[in-house]
Amino acid sequence: MNRVAPPDAILREVWERTGDRPFERIDDVITLAELQDISERYKQVAGFSRGRLADPV
Numbered sequence: 084m085n086r087v088a089p090p091d092a093i094l095r096e097v098w099e100r101t102g103d104r105p106f107e108r109i110d111d112v113i114t115l116a117e118l119q120d121i122s123e124r125y126k127q128v129a130g131f132s133r134g135r136l137a138d139p140v
Contacts, residue, residue: 092121 093113100112 092125093118096121
């Protein structure tokens, strides 16, 4: 599952959107909501979501 949502998913997404061209602000490339969504998905996959940490199996 780590291959589906790797830790570098944000870097890959920004690279795909910019074509590796320079940019001034990350907000011009990806929204805060998108960053949070990617981060939350990774936490779920890695087992670090609040729910999983509060109720370990």
